[in-house]
Amino acid sequence: MQHVKTGEMNGPAALEVAAVSYSYGTKRALSDVSFAIAPGTFTVLLGLNGAGKTTLFSLISHLYNTRHGSISIFGHDIGRASGEALRRVGIVFQARTLDLDLSVYQNLSYHASLHGIGGREARQRIEALLQSVDMSDRINDKARSLSGGQMRRIEIARALLHRPTLLLLDEATVGLDIQSRADILAMIRKLVETDGIGVFWATHLIDEVDDGDHVVVLHKGSLLANGGVTEIVSATGSSSIREAFTRLAGLDAATAAGAAS
Numbered sequence: 001m002q003h004v005k006t007g008e009m010n011g012p013a014a015l016e017v018a019a020v021s022y023s024y025g026t027k028r029a030l031s032d033v034s035f036a037i038a039p040g041t042f043t044v045l046l047g048l049n050g051a052g053k054t055t056l057f058s059l060i061s062h063l064y065n066t067r068h069g070s071i072s073i074f075g076h077d078i079g080r081a082s083g084e085a086l087r088r089v090g091i092v093f094q095a096r097t098l099d100l101d102l103s104v105y106q107n108l109s110y111h112a113s114l115h116g117i118g119g120r121e122a123r124q125r126i127e128a129l130l131q132s133v134d135m136s137d138r139i140n141d142k143a144r145s146l147s148g149g150q151m152r153r154i155e156i157a158r159a160l161l162h163r164p165t166l167l168l169l170d171e172a173t174v175g176l177d178i179q180s181r182a183d184i185l186a187m188i189r190k191l192v193e194t195d196g197i198g199v200f201w202a203t204h205l206i207d208e209v210d211d212g213d214h215v216v217v218l219h220k221g222s223l224l225a226n227g228g229v230t231e232i233v234s235a236t237g238s239s240s241i242r243e244a245f246t247r248l249a250g251l252d253a254a255t256a257a258g259a260a261s
């Protein structure tokens with residue numbers, strides 16, 4: 001297997017993962033993973049099922065303790081200064097997490113109050129965010145009545161309520177139709193452009209990667225590449241990111257094709 005590491009950064013990284021390993025009992029899920037992502041960029045965490053993406057997200061969000069290695073967010077260590085680190089992060093988990101029996105507004109205002117945001121301020125933020133995810137007309141509807149894509153939009157709005165500077169999304173488009181997938185991805189890319197929010201987008205879908213993206217390639221718990229798409233493509237002597245990924249992960253054609261859709 002080839003390994004590609006590229007890219008330099010000045011100042012504190014939005015996210016720095018240093019020599020992180022994690023095991024479930026005897027099952028090794030992450031092996032000595034190190035990379036950093038710059039503030040305000042769209043970075044793709046690309047890996048097939050079982051690569052370790054959700055495990056890494058669980059460590060970054062402090063659901064699991066990092067026992068080997070360290071993780072910091074804008075220079076704040078997730079173990080030693082978890083409050084400082086986590087208030088800069090918004091997270092959309094792979095599994096659906098809305099309370100189906102509450103309205104859209106109630107789901108969001110509950111989350112706002114967890115962050116100490118209440119009253120008129122909460123209402124204003126909720127209305128502005130619902131507008132930006134194009135869901136204003138559903139504010140009083142029960143979450144249960146929304147489609148999968150609409151629920152994802154509400155989860156994204158919720159993750160942005162406390163104004164994080166780094167947004168993590170774990171397989172955010174899973175289970176959605178092609179149009180909803182494209183809409184959600186475009187919406188998130190626009191956030192990076194207009195609001196300067198950094199995004200760390202985990203996916204197994206190579207067609208979600210754009211030429212200008214930073215990509216972190218994870219395979220069977222190991223980091224295989226970390227850099228710009230064009231850097232990774234040229235460093236592997238490939239003609240596309242799909243071919244680069246196939247080469248890096250040592251995949252056969254059938255497995256690589258499965259990463260397309």
Ligand SMILES: Nc1ncnc2c1ncn2[C@@H]1O[C@H](COP(=O)(O)OP(=O)(O)OP(=O)(O)O)[C@@H](O)[C@H]1O
Pocket residue numbers: 024027028029047048049050051052053054055056171204
């Ligand atoms: N709770 C657990 N107990 C034991 N092994 C686990 C557990 N969770 C994950 N694993 C294993 O750890 C490895 C990484 O899993 P992880 O869910 O992090 O990968 P992933 O890239 O998110 O995959 P997917 O896209 O399928 O969610 C896999 O081999 C998986 O079987």
